[in-house]
Amino acid sequence: MKDLYSGVTKCLLVQTKFSDYSFWNYQDVCKIVGKKYPAAPLGLLTVAALLPQHWEFRLVDENVEPLQDEDLRRADLVCIGGMLPQQYSMLGLIERAHRMNCVVVVGGPDPTSQPELYKNADFLVLGEGEVTIPLFISDLRQHITSGRYSSLEKADMQTAVVPRYDLIRFDDYIMIGLQFIRGCPFNCEFCDVIELYGRTPRFKTNEQVIREMQSLYDLGYRGHIDMVDDNFIGNKKKVKELLHDIIAWTKARNYPFYFTTEASVNLADDDELLQLMRDADFRYVFLGIETPDNDTLLLSKKNQNINKPITEAVRKILSYGMVSNGGYIMGFDSDRPHIAQQMITSIQDSGICMAMIGLLYALPNTQLTRRLEEEKRLFHLTSKSLSSGDIDQMTSGLNFLTLRPRVDMLAGYIEVIEAIFKPSNYYKRVIYTGLHIRTAYRHKPDFKTWLSYMRSFLRVCKTAGFSGDTGWLYWKMFFTVLFRNSKGIEPAVNLAAMFIHFAKQKSYIVSVTRQMIANIEKTGEDAFNARMMGETDGK
Ligand code: B12
Ligand code: SF4
Secondary structure (H helix, E strand, O other): OOOOOOOOEEEEEOOOOOOOOOOOOOOOHHHHHHOOOEEHHHHHHHHHHHOOOOEEEEEEOOOOOOOOOHHHOOOOOEEEEHHHHHHHHHHHHHHHHHHHEEEEEEOHHHHHHHHHHHHHOOOOOOOOOHHHHHHHHHHHHOOOEEEEEEOOOOOOOOHHOOOOHOOOOOOEEEEEOOOOOOOOOOOOOOOOOOHHOOOOOOOOOHHHHHHHHHHHHOOOOOEEEEOOOOOOOHHHHHHHHHHHHHHHHHHHOOOEEEEEEOHOOOOOOOOHHHHHHHHOOHHHHHHHEOOHHHHHHHHHOOHHHOOOHHHHHHHHHOOOOOOOEEEEEEEEOOOOOOOOOOOOOOHHHHOOOOEEEEEEEOOOOOOOHHHHHHHEEOOOOOHHHOOOOOOOOEEEEEEEOOOHHHHHHHHHHHHHHHHOHHHHHHHHHHHHHHOOOOOOOOOOOOOHHHHHHHHHHHHHHHHHHHHOOOHHHHHHHHHHHHHHHHHHHHHHHHHHHHHHHHHHHHHHHHHHHHHHHHHHHHOOOHHHHHHHHHHHHHH
């Protein structure tokens, strides 16, 4: 093998494709706003910064542009990383890269959780790159041609590097990620974040975060930064200190960025924190709500959400100028037949528009997976055993023997998806958000960006406002919000734009789920379960 360390190794980093039908893959909205994909591949940008800097890097994001054979032919080393929904595309790329004689390095969350599936890669660099990439590089220096690296040690975030943001074209993406914290103090049974990153939140220093923002600023980026923390407010004291520094930095530069993030519902209990987020220009926050049912929260160890009135929390967050998005899960052992109705009522009352409702998927290497394995209820699905190849919690969840009849649970799921994404219900929630939000947006786009916003706005008006399904609802929403709370019009129009994606996604999910029900009914549930468990046993 060529000396890959010392020379100018041509390193190709590839972000492989996500499913077109994922909740997060809002391609139609991207087209409307003139972008190609929602989120930039922060993991690979970080990996590039951890590899020897005398190498030559090229990053191809297959969600943005096709990977050409020529790219592979030119590369000495191909780095692939990603999560479960990319498993199928990652495995395909390992084979393709090998056919082109490239050395393949694989890492990221799915290879870390299920390394056996990726054993054909030359190097498996598992866990956090900050810890394992130096081990891999040390072997490469000694001309070792394959290896598997993992470590029980967690990375010291205070030595984290600034991601190589220069490797992407900012115009391709709606948002660019920036990470402050890894790990989460909570202990939800279904969660793999705590397995991958631990339960003690680890932080970058405020100076590191500012340095990353400065790097984006110097590269000319303006606009949306997504703080990709699992729980941005995992340590409220630290995050408040950070927010003070962010505010001082951003104010001095006339607010070049606005922000989104993920947080736990107890955000709503802290007015000081909410005010700081508002002052820094946070606009959306994703809340892990999971279920309105307290018994289920208890059984799944999501204790922090028990007895938390979601409607009040969302209303409070709106009063600080932020829209709440919500993650929900159906299919818990303790879900009762009325869960569908409970879910619909909770979502409608809270006014959450972007509600990601998934079926419980036992992710590899979680407490849930271990319990189901012990109870002999786990199906061992891989992307290869699914006809579509897609593993997505909205279409391939319930990867275990369910306690209630599966057909009933799937029917309940369809009921929720149809109700929540019924145009009139969705637009009711948009109006609620538009009327109650108290925005104080600080970031102002430059003239060119403002013009492109205007073009996007006209496209939304054309697509949503002249559609048979939403035309009347769109204009009713538009004028109601405009006349009664004009500052709410921007988020309201954005949420209306998102419905263009949700309407399509709803049809897809409902049709896939109906097909699943038909398949189960054809053979009967017992036979279906026996078949799935048979796969498990390798029969
Ligand atoms: C931001 C985020 C998103 C964003 C943006 C995703 C994107 N394009 O980057 C959005 C909201 C779109 C998203 C969606 C989803 N996500 Co997500 N997401 C995250 C989150 C919170 C941060 C990711 C991140 O940027 N981290 C910062 C970077 C620096 O870390 P990293 O990517 O892990 O990279 C490090 C290492 O993994 C390693 N590494 C990574 N790649 C490579 C490659 C090589 C070659 C090497 C050597 C090393 C290496 O080195 C890096 C530095 O240490 C993580 C949780 C987390 N804490 O990481 C979940 C996470 C990655 N998501 C996950 C999942 C399941 C999803 C969804 C399916 C559903 C969901 N839960 O929301 C969807 C699917 C997306 C789709 N389009 O279909 C899981 C993945 C589980 C798994 N075992 O694969 C995670 C771990 C958390 C979780 N349980 O939800 N996600
Ligand atoms: S709060 Fe979120 S990140 Fe933390 S353990 Fe629960 S699901 Fe995981």
